[in-house]
Amino acid sequence: MQKQRRKKPFPVHSATAPEPSAGVQAPTAAIDRKWLGWRGVGAVAVVAAIILAWVFAMRSNPPPVYRCEVLAEYPHDANAFTQGLEYQDGFLYEGTGGYGASWLRKVELATGKVVQQVDLDERFFGEGITIVGDEIYQLTWRSRIGFVYDKTTFRKLREFSYSGEGWGLAFDGRHFILSDGSEVLRFFEPRTFREARRLQVTSGGRRLHQLNELEYANGHLYANIWHSDYIVKISPRTGKVVAWFDLRHIVPAEVSDNREAVLNGIAHDPQTGRFFVTGKNWPRLFAVNFAEPARNEKP
Numbered sequence: 001m002q003k004q005r006r007k008k009p010f011p012v013h014s015a016t017a018p019e020p021s022a023g024v025q026a027p028t029a030a031i032d033r034k035w036l037g038w039r040g041v042g043a044v045a046v047v048a049a050i051i052l053a054w055v056f057a058m059r060s061n062p063p064p065v066y067r068c069e070v071l072a073e074y075p076h077d078a079n080a081f082t083q084g085l086e087y088q089d090g091f092l093y094e095g096t097g098g099y100g101a102s103w104l105r106k107v108e109l110a111t112g113k114v115v116q117q118v119d120l121d122e123r124f125f126g127e128g129i130t131i132v133g134d135e136i137y138q139l140t141w142r143s144r145i146g147f148v149y150d151k152t153t154f155r156k157l158r159e160f161s162y163s164g165e166g167w168g169l170a171f172d173g174r175h176f177i178l179s180d181g182s183e184v185l186r187f188f189e190p191r192t193f194r195e196a197r198r199l200q201v202t203s204g205g206r207r208l209h210q211l212n213e214l215e216y217a218n219g220h221l222y223a224n225i226w227h228s229d230y231i232v233k234i235s236p237r238t239g240k241v242v243a244w245f246d247l248r249h250i251v252p253a254e255v256s257d258n259r260e261a262v263l264n265g266i267a268h269d270p271q272t273g274r275f276f277v278t279g280k281n282w283p284r285l286f287a288v289n290f291a292e293p294a295r296n297e298k299p
């Protein structure tokens with residue numbers, strides 16, 4: 001609940017303050033009071049103007065929207081309910097969701113061939129994944145348990161726990177970053193998984209809810225928004241969305257009647273600068289360019 005702020009009164013003379021005993025005010029005292037009164041009104045006007053300017057600045061200047069450029073298309077398993085996506089050295093690492101349909105996979109980019117897979121127990125609904133060194137981290141939706149795997153062997157090394165729901169997961173070189181469907185991203189210490197800070201994400205001054213799969217690249221966070229065909233680019237320092245990327249043109253016709261087959265999954269290839277994106281149960285995966293063109297295309 002938002003606390004209601006009480007306005008602090010300006011330090012002018014109180015109406016109930018005792019009057020001078022002489023009955024007739026000295027002229028200088030009257031001028032002082034009048035002057036202080038005008039000064040109070042002026043101060044209120046200045047404060048009001050500052051607040052209005054701040055509100056206007058927060059509400060205005062929505063971030064630019066860019067149409068995303070498609071560089072290539074690749075096959076994607078339409079049975080994969082994609083919740084986490086990463087890329088390294090020609091291979092995609094994908095975590096999927098669904099009870100009895102959650103797994104972690106290593107997939108050859110060019111062919112879509114699965115080269116390694118570990119299935120989650122059917123009690124768990126898999127969520128976001130991220131790679132840190134030789135390890136892969138995977139969240140679960142509501143079980144508050146995450147799994148750590150050896151990246152080479154896919155052997156489960158250990159588990160970790162966290163509060164709340166797990167949706168998307170990324171690593172910025174210092175902290176894990178976790179989304180949970182709200183507008184708040186939580187940052188966790190890598191060794192202890194203790195919460196280090198929270199970041200509220202806003203776009204044009206408004207809170208942006210339903211943040212889903214994440215990717216950290218080049219000092220920014222990229223996020224899917226659940227049930228949306230857009231990806232946002234977020235400043236991890238301020239939480240402000242600095243750009244929107246329109247991907248409506250890549251949604252496959254095959255999933256148009258499936259409401260849950262939404263755009264989800266972002267992976268960055270630092271060697272080429274391209275990103276890979278796909279969706280839940282999509283038959284295709286795309287290499288795209290998130291570079292911002294010189295000419296802004298408004299939706």
Ligand SMILES: [Ca+2]
Pocket residue numbers: 084085086129169213214215265266267
């Ligand atoms: Ca990702």
